[in-house]
Amino acid sequence: MKRKSKFPIIYLILITLINYLPILVVVVFSFNSSKLSTVWSSFSLRWYEKLFSNHRLMESFFNSILLGLASTGLSAVIGTLGAVGLAKTNYRTNKLVAYLSTLPLMIPEIILGMTYLAFFSILSIPFGFLTLLLAHTAFCVPYVLMMVSARLVGMDQSLEDAALDLGASRKRAFWDVTMPMLSPAIISGSVLAFAMSFDDVVISLFVNSPYFNTLPTRVYTQLKTGVTPDINALCTLMLLFMIIVMVFYFIISERRKKR
Amino acid sequence: MKKKMSIALGIMLMAVCLFVSCSKKDKQELVLYTWEGMFPQEVLDDFAKETGIKIIYSTFDTNETMLEKLSQADGGTYDLIIGDDYIVDAAIRKGLVQKLDKSRIPSFKNINPLFQSFYFDTKNEYTVPHGAGIPVIVYDPSRVDWEITGIKDLWDERLRDSVALTANYRVIEGITLMSMGRSLNENDLEVLKEVGKKLIELAPNVRLIDDSTSHLALLNGEASVAFLYTSQATAALNENPNLKVVFPAEGLGVGVMDFFIPVKAPHSDAAHKFIEYILKPDVSAQCFNFLGYYCTTKAADSLVDPILVPPSFFNGEIMQNISLEADEQQNKNWVEFKAACN
């Protein structure tokens, strides 16, 4: 790190900017008075009004957060444990399981959704939160599993061994040595998992019940009437929400570090 | 710490499950299952206020998702559904629909007979229409300096790379059939192969094929002609009144959406009440003005936006299910057509 080139920084900034352009447009157009989402007419707050007057949307917003957190939590635990287990055991079936775990990404959503619908009906699991949680967990696990597995490869085993030699229990060694090393991968995986859960429409539509709807299933079923800018408004609020949560997380973790 | 968290998570999950299953045992309710945005919120709220029935509004994206969920639920769970004509046909034939108790729907007489007695419900026992559409050609006279009169004109060389189409293959192949003087519901494989060839000839003119954005393409200058569903045409006209609407000279295809009550609907009483409520002229008018489809309640014709009153020549052909072989041929045509457009 002697002669630091500026190029990497410029590259990071440039790509990030490009990445944010379409989102900026979405935010701007949420203040568009026209009903048509791609034609600008004039400034207005009507879509925010419409959004807030729709209590069904608000309810499903909380449902989505709840479901997202639950399925992310569940898949973070299953995925991390699984990745560690796969790396440290040598069963013949391990490779098969690692492969199988990527299947929910390969099978198109609409097929997967239809299959879960039939499958849960056969098992007579009542549709609702539980079926949504199961289905979402199935397609969230691979993200965590893959990220953590990639990080485990070539990770220094000697540290954990050293801890064991020094008399730490296996559990202790895992929590104090392995986990901190894995945390960046767990965080990236969980973040992706949450995003996927929060974004899912097709599978959720198949396995939900009339009493538990998620936000995207409310918004993206406007096929007959055309997508209206209240969705832009909703996305803007979501963005704001994400930013607030992230900034809080950032401040808290910075503060904890200082102590 | 992790343990505590997982316990907390577990408790949270259980609480949610309990909460969800408890809220089911509410007093009177109506489980309505259709697309989002089919009714203005005020209509739903007023109904709830008037009758004390709580509306559980559940949504689907495609007709097929709805039919599969309904059949997996054995015709239960849902009280009232709105779907497109062809899927209502499938639901009735699968025995998933119950006969309406017309004595509980005095306003049944308000329905425009033009939208009744279709092939799927010839005796009007099962369904109540809610909105109809005729796909039409809409074009921008500022970019097309000649008059478009029919489907045939879409093939005109002057429209190179400037036609926007909807993405339903039955609709697009249907109008191609019409332009050949055939029925929308043609089953003859030789004729359908001919349709495939004809479509390939259309390919150079196609700018885009999409269900959700083709009317936007007409407005933002990406396309100068578009073949649009009724709601899209209405939305485009509201934005740009200079656009011209063409009812194709070759004939019209008609689509209709219908209410039906599933055979094991838990609250069929509430469902009947809701239909009756919607069929009142003023409520109907409110609904159709919001929805942008042709008004199917005759009694409300004088109350709706004039462009939503079905035109006097509204007697087009309705799309029906065709034989499996014919459908297969149409699908193949469609894939070939899309690939040829690029």
Added chain:
Amino acid sequence: MGRHMIAGDLNDDGTVPKRRKTSPYIAALIPLYLVMILLVIGPLVYTVMLSFATNVGNGGFSWKLTVENYRRMIDPVYRVTFLKSIQLAFLSTLLISLIGYPFGYWMSRLSKKWKKIMILLVVIPFGVNSLIRYYGIIILLQSKGVLNWLLLKLHLIEEPIKFLYNYSTVLAGMVYGLLPFMILSVYSSAEKIDWTLVEASRDLGATKTEAFFSIIFPLTIPGLFSGVILSFVPSMGLFFVSEILGGNKIVLVGSLIQDQMTRGGNWPFAAAIAVLLTIVTSVLLIASARISQLQGETRKGNNLI
């Protein structure tokens, strides 16, 4: 379940490694195995069965077994669609890797504070649903859009350019949508690199490039590879990118399946396409896993496929 020792599993000095005492890790694997058996194998079996069922139209089918659904795919139309779809997926994965790898790698070289900020910046866009982000791209690229307006103002062009509804826009859309997966994958494997090793090699006279290819790159292969999976697999099926940005003119395997599942109403055929898609994708991924394993270093412990 037998355990099998392979030569590569021994430590460098030839002793049996400690981690072979596997018993405590069985428990860790149970939840994953459960999920796989219940939520992956079950549906997979169902899909395969469905692909042999007989279509009766409108989403209906009967369990009379037939190979008709597979026979139908011999038709050149479908073969060409598959090939074109694979080609697009390859191209987009290549571009995603070329753009995402340096991003993820350089991100891991930032200070701790900036790393966190960058992760946040990569993640925040997920707050906007992917479909809506693509609508945003339409607004940017349409002929009366922001980009054309800018180019016209700068007098770089005379007439608005038709950016939308062609192959390259779909490709760009794929790259845009899937880039974060690659970035985060590469980042989380590059972040663990022990920089003292790299500096040691530099001290021993290795050039920057040599150090990168001999030490850094091999260590990030697993991350690159999981990024490849996470971008290749979806780009075979993301039909709505072709729908919104490509005007549906680029037919992906995903669009075929979508058409058959919806208005086509032929579910067994859709299932057969999906099974074939899964097989093709798996074969390609296993092949590329083999190739990346041949790169040495990663031979041990790359458990993914």
